[in-house]
Amino acid sequence: MLLSRRHAIAASAAALASPSAVFAQSKWPERPVTFVVPYAAGGGADIVARELAHLMTPLFGQSIIVDNKGGAAGGIGTTIVANARPDGYTLLYAVSTNIVLNPHVLKGYKTDTLEDLIPIVQTTDYQYVLAVHPDVPAKTVAELIALAKKDPDKLTFSSSGAGGNNHLAGALFAAATGTKLTHVPYKGTGPALMDVISGIITMNFSSLPPAVGQIKAGKLRALAVTGSKRVSALPDIPTLEEVGIKGATLKGWHGVFAPKGTPVEVIDRVERDVKAALKDPKMKSALDKDGLDFPPEMTRPQFADAVRKEHAFWGPKLKELDIKFE
Numbered sequence: 001m002l003l004s005r006r007h008a009i010a011a012s013a014a015a016l017a018s019p020s021a022v023f024a025q026s027k028w029p030e031r032p033v034t035f036v037v038p039y040a041a042g043g044g045a046d047i048v049a050r051e052l053a054h055l056m057t058p059l060f061g062q063s064i065i066v067d068n069k070g071g072a073a074g075g076i077g078t079t080i081v082a083n084a085r086p087d088g089y090t091l092l093y094a095v096s097t098n099i100v101l102n103p104h105v106l107k108g109y110k111t112d113t114l115e116d117l118i119p120i121v122q123t124t125d126y127q128y129v130l131a132v133h134p135d136v137p138a139k140t141v142a143e144l145i146a147l148a149k150k151d152p153d154k155l156t157f158s159s160s161g162a163g164g165n166n167h168l169a170g171a172l173f174a175a176a177t178g179t180k181l182t183h184v185p186y187k188g189t190g191p192a193l194m195d196v197i198s199g200i201i202t203m204n205f206s207s208l209p210p211a212v213g214q215i216k217a218g219k220l221r222a223l224a225v226t227g228s229k230r231v232s233a234l235p236d237i238p239t240l241e242e243v244g245i246k247g248a249t250l251k252g253w254h255g256v257f258a259p260k261g262t263p264v265e266v267i268d269r270v271e272r273d274v275k276a277a278l279k280d281p282k283m284k285s286a287l288d289k290d291g292l293d294f295p296p297e298m299t300r301p302q303f304a305d306a307v308r309k310e311h312a313f314w315g316p317k318l319k320e321l322d323i324k325f326e
Helices: 002-017 019-025 044-060 072-082 096-105 141-150 165-177 189-197 208-216 264-278 281-290 300-321
Strands: 033-037 064-068 090-095 117-132 156-159 182-185 203-207 221-225 251-259
Touching: 033 044, 033 072, 044 064, 044 090, 044 117, 044 203, 044 208, 044 251, 044 264, 044 281, 072 090, 072 096, 072 117, 072 251, 090 096, 090 117, 096 165, 096 251, 096 300, 117 141, 117 165, 117 189, 117 208, 117 264, 117 300, 141 221, 156 165, 156 189, 165 182, 165 203, 165 300, 182 189, 189 203, 189 208, 203 208, 208 221, 208 281, 251 264
Parallel strands: 033 064, 033 090, 156 182, 156 203
Antiparallel strands: 090 251, 117 203, 117 221, 117 251
16 A cells, blocks of 8 residues: 555656646746747847747747857757757747758757657748848849859858858859859858958858848848749849859748647647737738748648658758758
8 A cells, every 4th residue: 555655656746747747737838938049149030039029928928038049050059959848948949951951961960850849830931142242343143153253262151150051052052153152150140141241251141131121221232032033122132043043042941849748738839829929910010021921821730741841852952962061
């Protein structure tokens, strides 16, 4: 009888310690929630995450803290969330590259993004803009290519880190145009773009939110966007395909992920409130201003399936392209 009683107490304690039991015992969230953005402040993911956090705070009834953990093209912040306690209080505001590209290109990357993280909801679709310092003597993509071929390796492009999407965009561009460009990695698009604005770096294939305002202010010159269609925020800027560059089209997305093992009740709540915030007119206005699009309506399983398919695509594609990520 005593042994059975002890077993019952132990089982009860174990149940209370599990994330699901914790959720059942309390109204989640009872304290602030953290969105980990795996890049330095000022980049596209950071800008959108902060707007989303602002709109979600009244829905959660708790503050949402945006915590920038830059480095390794987003790999450091992604790993932090994958290893976090699965109680819903630490979530990843991810860029597509963190989930579907990093595992293929970052040496020694130990996070299995398909198994260690739960896809909850996609928040945006977007593309990149090829932007140069205004003093660069190239007002078109053709002139930039000619300049690069005249002085191989002299032109530089910055990125949010080796293996990130804007690194991939530069590598695809160089491969498609037969040019040689020198890559300079940073810990986020924000600082990477600032060194283009200051004239230290020639160009950047930037996500749109941090670049649009600088382009309109004349601090950057936009030459092309990397998607299949022009963006509403920069309607006069052609796509790379429009100017004859094939094989360099690239898009990205943002999404919210949780550590594996997070209770389904918490996942459901986060998905519901993120989708509600996305429908807020203020969010639409913010995305339109920055040239971002809303993703197609997807269920959680559909988003997870799309992530797996994109992950499977990039492994062999990168080998086929033979792009070297230093």
